[in-house]
Amino acid sequence: MPDQAPRSQGGPAVSQGTGRGPTASRRDFLRGSGIAAATAVVTGQAAAVLDEVQAAQEAEVAVLKGEVAVVLDVNGRKLECRVEPRTTLLDALRNRLDVTGPKRVCDRGSCGACTVILDGKPVNSCTTLAVTAQGCAIETVENFSTGPDGVPAAFVKNDALMCGYCTPGFVTAVKALLDVNPNPTLDEVKKALDGNICRCGTYVGIFQAALDAAKAKKGA
Amino acid sequence: MGWPEQPKVVGSRVPRVDGLGKASGRIKYPSDVRPEGMLFGAVLYSPHAHAVVKSIDTSAAEKLPGVVAVHLLTEPGKKVRFHGDDIAAVAAESEEIARDALAAIKVEYEVLPHAVTEAQAMAEDAPRVAGGPNYRPPRARTTGDPDAAFQQADAVVEATYSAPVITHVCLETHGLTAQFKDGKITVWASTQNVDGLPQQLAQTFNLPEADVRCYTEVMGGGFGSKFGPDSWGVAACELSRKAGGRPVKIFLDRAQEHLAAGNRPSVIGTIKIAGTKDGKITAMSADVYGTGGVAGGATVLIPYPDVYKGIPNIRVATGEVATHGGGARAMRAPRHPQSCILTESAIDDLAEALGIDPLELRLKNFAENDIVAGGVDRVPIYRDQVAIGAEAIGWKANYRPRSENRKAPGPIKRGIGMALHMWGGGGAPGKQVAVEINPDGSVTLKSATQDIGTGARTLFAIVGAEVFGLKPDQITALIGDSDYPPGQASGGSTTTPSMMPAALVAAQAARDEFFARIAPAYGGDPKAMRLADGQLFVHDEPIASWTDACRKLGMKGVAVTSSAGPQMGELSSNGVAGCQFATVAVDVETGIVKLEKIVAVQDSGLIVNRSTWDSQVYGGVIGGLNYALFEERVMDATTGRMLNPDMEMYKLAGPSDIPEIVIHAYDTPAMRARGVIGVGEPPTVSTAAAIGNAVSNAIGVRVPHFPMSPMNVLNALASIKGEA
Numbered sequence: 001m002p003d004q005a006p007r008s009q010g011g012p013a014v015s016q017g018t019g020r021g022p023t024a025s026r027r028d029f030l031r032g033s034g035i036a037a038a039t040a041v042v043t044g045q046a047a048a049v050l051d052e053v054q055a056a057q058e059a060e061v062a063v064l065k066g067e068v069a070v071v072l073d074v075n076g077r078k079l080e081c082r083v084e085p086r087t088t089l090l091d092a093l094r095n096r097l098d099v100t101g102p103k104r105v106c107d108r109g110s111c112g113a114c115t116v117i118l119d120g121k122p123v124n125s126c127t128t129l130a131v132t133a134q135g136c137a138i139e140t141v142e143n144f145s146t147g148p149d150g151v152p153a154a155f156v157k158n159d160a161l162m163c164g165y166c167t168p169g170f171v172t173a174v175k176a177l178l179d180v181n182p183n184p185t186l187d188e189v190k191k192a193l194d195g196n197i198c199r200c201g202t203y204v205g206i207f208q209a210a211l212d213a214a215k216a217k218k219g220a
Numbered sequence: 221m222g223w224p225e226q227p228k229v230v231g232s233r234v235p236r237v238d239g240l241g242k243a244s245g246r247i248k249y250p251s252d253v254r255p256e257g258m259l260f261g262a263v264l265y266s267p268h269a270h271a272v273v274k275s276i277d278t279s280a281a282e283k284l285p286g287v288v289a290v291h292l293l294t295e296p297g298k299k300v301r302f303h304g305d306d307i308a309a310v311a312a313e314s315e316e317i318a319r320d321a322l323a324a325i326k327v328e329y330e331v332l333p334h335a336v337t338e339a340q341a342m343a344e345d346a347p348r349v350a351g352g353p354n355y356r357p358p359r360a361r362t363t364g365d366p367d368a369a370f371q372q373a374d375a376v377v378e379a380t381y382s383a384p385v386i387t388h389v390c391l392e393t394h395g396l397t398a399q400f401k402d403g404k405i406t407v408w409a410s411t412q413n414v415d416g417l418p419q420q421l422a423q424t425f426n427l428p429e430a431d432v433r434c435y436t437e438v439m440g441g442g443f444g445s446k447f448g449p450d451s452w453g454v455a456a457c458e459l460s461r462k463a464g465g466r467p468v469k470i471f472l473d474r475a476q477e478h479l480a481a482g483n484r485p486s487v488i489g490t491i492k493i494a495g496t497k498d499g500k501i502t503a504m505s506a507d508v509y510g511t512g513g514v515a516g517g518a519t520v521l522i523p524y525p526d527v528y529k530g531i532p533n534i535r536v537a538t539g540e541v542a543t544h545g546g547g548a549r550a551m552r553a554p555r556h557p558q559s560c561i562l563t564e565s566a567i568d569d570l571a572e573a574l575g576i577d578p579l580e581l582r583l584k585n586f587a588e589n590d591i592v593a594g595g596v597d598r599v600p601i602y603r604d605q606v607a608i609g610a611e612a613i614g615w616k617a618n619y620r621p622r623s624e625n626r627k628a629p630g631p632i633k634r635g636i637g638m639a640l641h642m643w644g645g646g647g648a649p650g651k652q653v654a655v656e657i658n659p660d661g662s663v664t665l666k667s668a669t670q671d672i673g674t675g676a677r678t679l680f681a682i683v684g685a686e687v688f689g690l691k692p693d694q695i696t697a698l699i700g701d702s703d704y705p706p707g708q709a710s711g712g713s714t715t716t717p718s719m720m721p722a723a724l725v726a727a728q729a730a731r732d733e734f735f736a737r738i739a740p741a742y743g744g745d746p747k748a749m750r751l752a753d754g755q756l757f758v759h760d761e762p763i764a765s766w767t768d769a770c771r772k773l774g775m776k777g778v779a780v781t782s783s784a785g786p787q788m789g790e791l792s793s794n795g796v797a798g799c800q801f802a803t804v805a806v807d808v809e810t811g812i813v814k815l816e817k818i819v820a821v822q823d824s825g826l827i828v829n830r831s832t833w834d835s836q837v838y839g840g841v842i843g844g845l846n847y848a849l850f851e852e853r854v855m856d857a858t859t860g861r862m863l864n865p866d867m868e869m870y871k872l873a874g875p876s877d878i879p880e881i882v883i884h885a886y887d888t889p890a891m892r893a894r895g896v897i898g899v900g901e902p903p904t905v906s907t908a909a910a911i912g913n914a915v916s917n918a919i920g921v922r923v924p925h926f927p928m929s930p931m932n933v934l935n936a937l938a939s940i941k942g943e944a
Contacts, residue, residue: 108868110868142245159831162673162835165440190876203873205835
């Protein structure tokens with residue numbers, strides 16, 4: 001198996017520290033959110049998190065309990081919902097905001113079906129906490145152009161989908177790739193998509209769709 | 221009546237009519253729907269492989285704010301028989317609360333000794349999985365005199381080959397959203413059986429079938445594992461009833477999906493095979509078992525495929541072992557991939573022992589004939605297909621005996637392999653399609669079938685377009701609703717061969733009625749009419765556009781519901797061949813196998829949509845290479861638990877694992893004349909066997925155990941005497 005493409009597993013607050021989201025509540029999050037979520041964070045950015053935990057232990061912090069209201073900037077719209085500290089961005093989108101393009105498949109950052117673009121970068125929304133996504137621009141597959149030059153149309157043209165459940169994640173990963181690399185080689189496409197898994201076996205079409213979408217984007 | 225001889229749409233490449241809905245994330249899967257007032261359900265399952273449930277205390281869970289209903293799926297005194305077996309289900313205002321409620325349920329178990337591996341289950345004094353013994357030695361079926369033939373042969377090879385249990389890993393997990401209100405049930409189910417699932421629920425709840433309705437607009441993969449509502453679907457209905465009719469959504473989490481939602485049985489087979497110097501296989505014996513956990517389905521077909529049935533002396537004993545593991549379910553070509561591995565590995569090993577090119581050995585041992593539906597003989601088809609595949613993979617240039625490949629300089633060894641397969645893929649009669657032609661020119665075809673990912677909706681549109689001389693996007697195909705006329709479940713590659721004949725017959729009947737209705741406006745002779753290019757032709761003269769002709773219907777459209785009836789046999793058939801080839805590069809220092817190229821040659825009668833047909837064949841090959849290299853359900857003999865119920869330690873191919881794949885449609889006039897045959901399953905059958913043969917050809921020694929993981933490859937290399 002290849003290494004996974006570098007895709008954030010912990011949301012922006014972990015890597016970018018203060019200034020976004022309720023970082024002061026990190027200690028409570030680590031205490032209360034269960035081992036699975038904590039492990040995901042430690043795996044991704046162990047050192048940064050440990051530093052923050054230490055800082056949090058030294059300071060008196062606000063304790064977050066139950067649900068809190070958050071405002072998420074989804075596809076250019078400010079959407080409000082109530083989430084728990086442990087609620088993932090994916091679950092906030094799907095269960096609370098009816099944004100169901102991103103899919104829940106593995107729920108631990110290994111298949112890419114939940115990929116969204118957060119401040120321009122593809123992230124696994126299943127391992128990003130909703131509270132840390134506040135203040136970020138969240139773009140999901142529903143926001144992409146469905147016109148003939150868009151990534152979704154390239155997938156249809158190349159029959160790069162079968163059951164279609166992994167497709168939003170692949171489409172999003174391709175869009176995120178083309179946003180930073182408008183002219184990728186086949187190897188670059190594969191590398192960028194290595195965080196995504198398709199069970200029906202549509203990879204051959206997906207590679208061609210990515211290359212076609214790059215061409216269409218240039219022509220557009 | 222038959223398929224048009226020179227079709228305009230059938231057999232071309234038509235983009236999926238629902239493709240953009242899927243690719244834009246806008247179409248709603250059953251796991252996406254959120255009917256008003258919906259509650260979130262979750263299922264508690266056993267952490268033990270074998271235990272008696274002593275007590276279940278749900279009181280704390282029930283008291284949690286936000287918990288609306290709790291339902292037991294077992295009761296004190298009953299046993300759990302595998303890690304993942306059902307205990308209870310809850311419904312709550314949020315998914316987080318539902319999970320908290322599961323954690324608050326106190327279950328007391330008396331843990332019993334377990335048998336989760338085949339070896340544990342076959343040991344003396346093994347704990348019993350069901351009432352009887354875990355393993356009953358199967359009765360051998362014997363043809364000829366294998367023992368005498370083994371004695372007289374020029375070469376005899378005996379080896380034990382195996383492949384582990386693998387799971388379906390449907391990306392949309394099993395589940396449904398249910399509303400049980402006013403004595404009626406509505407479900408939005410991820411199912412491959414829209415027509416049959418309501419019947420099962422109706423029976424469970426003792427309701428008239430008409431009072432259960434199933435919607436499956438699209439669904440996220442089934443591969444043979446999604447035919448029923450399952451215990452958790454029934455639980456969702458119960459919880460909805462308890463919650464006063466609020467809808468309840470239950471979709472399994474990834475772990476339980478691996479544990480409880482089906483798997484492909486393992487296979488462990490000792491094969492003895494013998495032949496003569498001139499390349500005649502004279503005898504074969506097989507002693508085979510496998511486990512389907514608490515369910516059956518582990519027996520195999522030997523020799524495989526049927527084209528080898530001419531081997532004169534055969535003894536086959538194929539049995540099953542019950543283990544404390546989740547029950548097997550049909551998985552993409554059930555029994556065939558395992559059967560293929562056993563025979564096709566043994567044939568390659570015999571070829572090596574005889575010093576004969578394994579491709580030649582195969583050709584020399586085809587039966588006199590291999591007759592399938594319609595009197596079609598598969599033997600010449602196999603010969604053609606093998607020639608095509610050999611050419612595409614470059615067999616002549618690339619094949620060398622194992623002994624030679626092994627001595628190649630450097631740690632990277634290259635090899636080539638092949639294998640043959642077969643499948644049925646015929647349709648079921650009696651499935652109905654309703655066709656409507658409306659005065660505004662719109663056309664709908666509808667039936668209670670579903671798109672499991674094969675593009676069913678588009679196929680209906682293609683057949684409609686063919687008959688009415690329109691474009692596929694001018695046809696509305698309605699599927700995924702159990703209130704539509706009875707359609708086919710997606711199993712055994714039968715959906716297309718069941719539904720397309722019915723669609724053709726119904727559309728032609730609707731067209732004929734249409735002609736009769738509008739004839740007075742266009743010269744009075746319906747027999748002089750035909751439809752093409754969006755126009756009505758009378759005596760081969762274009763006389764009106766489709767929409768203008770439809771206006772002549774007045775207020776009332778044409779509505780016909782029909783099934784293929786006696787025409788079925790002319791419009792569809794059963795029984796396909798196929799072969800696959802692989803080249804690999806194996807690093808003998810790390811044991812890592814890199815696929816270089818795979819060639820798949822496949823017939824399947826009349827191809828309806830070449831675009832989605834290609835996708836199914838590619839998908840079959842990729843499923844097969846997953847089976848060959850990556851997939852394995854790992855059971856821990858000590859704890860009785862599955863060690864990798866996830867998607868990182870349960871390995872699946874990602875983008876960088878995909879080699880060059882060349883597919884060849886064996887699409888001849890004779891094949892087209894057979895009518896429609898399903899293609900979902902055959903192309904996944906022989907991939908693993910072909911790759912296994914290529915790996916063995918590369919490194920000079922058989923890797924007897926799938927997957928061809930670094931560990932299994934290195935173990936095989938270590939078994940070479942003096943080279944460990």
